[in-house]
Amino acid sequence: MATKSVKTAQRYAMVIDAKKCINCKACVVACKAENQVPLGVFRNWIDEETSGEYPHLRMSFDPEQCHHCADPSCVRVCPTGASWQREDGIVLVNEDDCIGCKYCIIACPYDARYHNPETHTVGKCTFCSHRVDRGELPACVETCPSKVRVFGDLNDPKSQLHQLLATRRYEVKNPQTGNGPQLYYLL
Amino acid sequence: MREPVWEFLIVNYLFLGGLSAGLYFASALATWIQEDGRSAYPRIARWGALLAPWPVSLGSALLVLDLGKPMRFWKIFFHFRWRSPMSIGSWLLVAFTFLSLAYLWSWLEQDERQSLQARIPGKIRKRIPARVQRWLDLDASLWRRNLAMLGFPIAVGVGIYTGVLLGAVQARPFWNTNLVAQMFLFSALSSGTAALVVARLMDREPVELKEMRFLYSMDITLIVLELFIVLPYLIHGELSSLAVKEALAQVLGGPFTIVFWLFFMGIGLLLPLAIELYEFKPVILGKGTFHIQPRWALTAGGLVLFGGYMLRYIFVFAGQATGFR
Amino acid sequence: MERRTFMEIIGAGSLILPPLACGLRRPVAAGPTFLDGIATTCELCPNKCSVLAVVKDGHITKLNPNPDNPKSRGMLCARGNAAVQQVYDPDRLKQPLIRVGARGEGKWRPASWDEAFDYTAKKLSDIKAKHGPEGTLWSSTEGFQEIFFKNLGQAFGSPNVMRHPSLCLASVNLAYSMTYGTVPSFDLLNADYVIMAGANRFESIITPDTMDLIGGTMERKAKLIYLDPRFTVTASKADEWYPIKPGTDMAFILAMMNVIIAENRYDKAFLESETVGFEQLVEHVKPYTPEWAEGETEIPAQDIARIARAFADAAPRAVFYAGRRSSWYQNDFQMRRAQALLNAIVGNWDRQGGMVPNQKIAKGEFLVLPWDDPKAARVDEVEKAFPLASAKDGVYLPLRENLLKGQPYPVKGWMIYKQDPLHALPDQGKTMKMLDQMEFVGVIDIAMSDTAWYADVVFPESHYLERTDPIEVMPGIWPAAVYRQQVVKPIHDTKPCLEIAQGLAKRLGLSDYFDYTIEQWVEAEAKELPIQNGLEHMKQRGVVAVSQPKYGTTRNPVHRFLTKSGKIELFSDRLKEAGHDPLPVYTPPVQPSGGRFRLVLGRKATITHATLTNLPWLHEHNPENDLWIHPEPAAKLNIQSGDLLEVSSSVGQVRIKARVTQEIRPDCVFMLHGFGKKSPWLKRVHNVGAADSVLLETAWDKVSGNAAMHETFVKVVKA
């Protein structure tokens, strides 16, 4: 038997097959329930777009949430270090250190953050790190009827995520932001 | 498009911070320029020094109030985040506020200092240690020039910072150009100068022509510089990437067009410039005599302040309405 | 309860499974597991997905999907996720209520269960004394405890036990039963060519069809042809969408058959051995050419012909999907029959990727003491007027007509379980009259529905997360038996339906029929589950799904279809005998005139029927309903999005905001169901938007008696 290879660090990311999204909002409500997200603000949402003229119409849905950027501008601008990034790439807000200046909300090119009207601090998608740390899937990923989102470790060549990225064409949203977004949208 | 999260408190804060920086800068300049071994424009310098600490203090208070968790504002000072403009800016603001207070102190006369001290309730006054008391009694006027010199970079820093706070946000194409910092700086300095025009004209002591010449030449220069930044900002933006072009649409055929062109460019920039140039014509052309018409000068000063406020308002709101989505 | 880790799903799992989990072709295999959640079954819509409920300190914190169920395929929809909010809804029913003011006035007296039972039993007995047991109506919508409610009605002696199918799928079920002797499922996971007519699968969620269709169309690139007057989410995912002229689907289907038969593209061998009446069908469809159908449907003839060819070529991996809510037009049964015949002639019966007869999972039965058959005939006269229809389910709209006329006898008491007739039935005004003429109305619900608001006694049932229900078998290609077990104790003074039935039974002298506990009932059912320690298994995992899809079991010479001839009946003698067309004959639908529009109905993924619109997490996505109207007529009427409109039909009038949209035909308008509530307890939707049932006129399908809910024309003006 070969010697155990050194465990490479994890880098969590998500692949999104937006064409499969049916805008059912299961992911949105699951996130609300899992993370006690207050009414009126959202950690994830579906961008809808319709175009064309009857009867030649097109409608598309884009699931959105924090992109857990490689170089997150939200973390950069945070004056207190409340916004921070784990080694595995997950970008989090430490509630206790957040002063609610909202600079990070403004600095996020993906508009992924919100001001929590109950705690007056800033909230965002955590990739359900508490679930991931238990070995579970994020709530939005698990509940989706069409399994639009695939969550996993970029550094694990065996992961479905890795395999999808190896075999399918994809894009990231607005790479020109320079943030290095880590939601990969299949084409 | 999502709702703005920074609103009028932040507009006010940016304006007030810039105003203080401008007041300090103009005053420091007036202190620095010497005539017969003393400040050439002492009344201007003194006014600037007396006014400078207050807008920024008010602005900082507003900033703290705008926080979701105002009672936690101190946390900023326990984490130095050198990549965060807000972190650096907060330190700058603190430094500037203390400096401007010291500078103010240096411009107080002996009797003013004493009457101020007299207002401290006796109970507390008695407890002030002798060492401190000595400091308070010290005639600091000798320090004025040094404080002025020391203040230049810090005041400029604060003026720039109000712009950098926005300009450093690459997520908002409307802001994300180095021109914004300069625009805000010149606007801040110009606001400070204009505020001094107003202050000086309200003063009991009649204005001297040379004082006005100093303030006018400074303000005209600053407005022209500002114009030289605003126009390239627009032109460059139009020639830039789609996101920037779309962002500029906010002021070029979007919701902020009228505010921008009428209230900022027109009433807040070009009109005062025109008034000041008209008044200053004799000096520029070297023909005729330069009078001061206080009404016009006051109007021009007021309009510059108004323009400075509009600039902050437009940038704060229009900028948040832009993005990559 | 155990759940697989994602490491395993995305790790080892991906080696076995096709790229995305949606393309699962077999039930998820059990792997390394960890403990998490109490297994139970969602009750927020008819799908009954499997749930793992996470409870912390006696409080339900989260509902997660249970991947063991091959029907729900590891998903929970938005509604299923929001169920927690129902439990902790401050406005839910918390104790029995007895009306004190006038009906609908909203004056209630909280009552003890004893009081509510005594009061109700007295009222029911009085009515029985005056009008006999048939003087009571017992109506309900499907649910695992519905059986106890029905049993109570039957034991009481009423023939008038009324279920919901004649508001839902009675016509489609009857059409397929009359043809195949059974109602099959459609193997969307494996079909290569799917035609859906107004079966809005991506918004009207049906498990596993919704997920299978996404997997099929998006991953295997199966073709999806979709007909709907609206551009729905399903339309947006289809390869081709045709805004068919409403009510003309049968013309499209007949023309497809015309092409397939004329071009010899049918499955000859199959037709010969398994069907009767093909010769008649050949003659029958001759006049129905694509050119003719183009005139009816407004779908180009060459497209119809092309689709027909492609469909036949793809067969047997091709299906014309049946649809579920078939309460559309007065010819609905015949239209669904035409579909059934189209499917038959390409021979997709019992083939992978085709139509597949349902499998079941065996389970035991708790035997209850039998009661006497009712002496009176049903008040809806279903046996007489709709001899082919399901007499045990009844026909709701004909029932309401008779009842209002007092014919053939008066009905003065109405017990309602898990149903909101004021919204579910067309013509709310008429349903209101029906309520008015009742001497007693009792409602068992979990929320103060509009019907409950007009009742005399309201019984609060425990929420599904607070009760244990009978084991239910969900038939299908992937059959499953599912179990609903109590997750938390009732947090208010509520009872499960069984205990409510028992409370009433005791006072009505019917206790003998209810002499058991839910545990005994479930135990008897679990005993015969095809798995060891059935009950224990159910408590642990909530699902038994032991079988694999089976294809072709009925494709053998000895198989007899449960029809009169033992074959698939293309031509139906029984229909002929009953005085109906033995083959589907097309009659053009009446068209709206005088600037009116046809009102069409449909679903949205975040709403179940007329309910759930008051739950905050769902309300956020549907704050109010509006009237979809095409820009062209809108311009003529000078209507802009957001304008308040007055919409009226021959039976009612509502005010609703306009939504000018390209996503609907110019001759139709559309609104969502579930708004314009009268009950102030549903505070977010009380008087918000409008109720479609106010506008809908009474009409039904001739053969099945199923409500025909797209037959209403409305006038639209700016308010």
Ligand SMILES: Nc1nc2c(c(=O)[nH]1)N[C@H]1C(S)=C(S)[C@@H](COP(=O)(O)OP(=O)(O)OC[C@H]3O[C@@H](n4cnc5c(=O)[nH]c(N)nc54)[C@H](O)[C@@H]3O)O[C@H]1N2
């Ligand atoms: N206008 C119009 N009418 C329609 C339809 C339409 O689309 N438009 N659709 C038709 C179809 S297909 C159907 S199936 C029917 C459905 O008709 P209904 O069965 O009346 O549908 P719901 O609106 O879901 O009402 C169910 C009631 O049950 C209550 N309830 C929910 N869960 C429980 C529970 O666990 N216990 C008890 N006791 N009560 C519970 C809810 O609070 C609600 O009051 O409507 C039909 N009528």
Ligand SMILES: Nc1nc2c(c(=O)[nH]1)N[C@H]1C(S)=C(S)[C@@H](COP(=O)(O)OP(=O)(O)OC[C@H]3O[C@@H](n4cnc5c(=O)[nH]c(N)nc54)[C@H](O)[C@@H]3O)O[C@H]1N2
């Ligand atoms: N989210 C959600 N899912 C549900 C339910 C729910 O309440 N909410 N309810 C469940 C139940 S009980 C049922 S019965 C099913 C119903 O599910 P479906 O059978 O899919 O029925 P509807 O959603 O009512 O969709 C009817 C569609 O037919 C279109 N239509 C109208 N007239 C015509 C016509 O003449 N021809 C054609 N081709 N189309 C037409 C309408 O525009 C509408 O989009 O959904 C089930 N799933």
Ligand code: SF4
């Ligand atoms: S749950 Fe899946 S299909 Fe539904 S809206 Fe979210 S991503 Fe789209």
Ligand code: SF4
């Ligand atoms: S998407 Fe926004 S919030 Fe998320 S990491 Fe990137 S910058 Fe930060």
Ligand code: SF4
């Ligand atoms: S709002 Fe909180 S997390 Fe965001 S930048 Fe300010 S302190 Fe950091």
Ligand code: SF4
């Ligand atoms: S990963 Fe978790 S926190 Fe992020 S959107 Fe999904 S459910 Fe919400």
Ligand code: SF4
């Ligand atoms: S489809 Fe949604 S509401 Fe219906 S049973 Fe499943 S989870 Fe519950």
Ligand SMILES: [Mo]
């Ligand atoms: Mo239904």
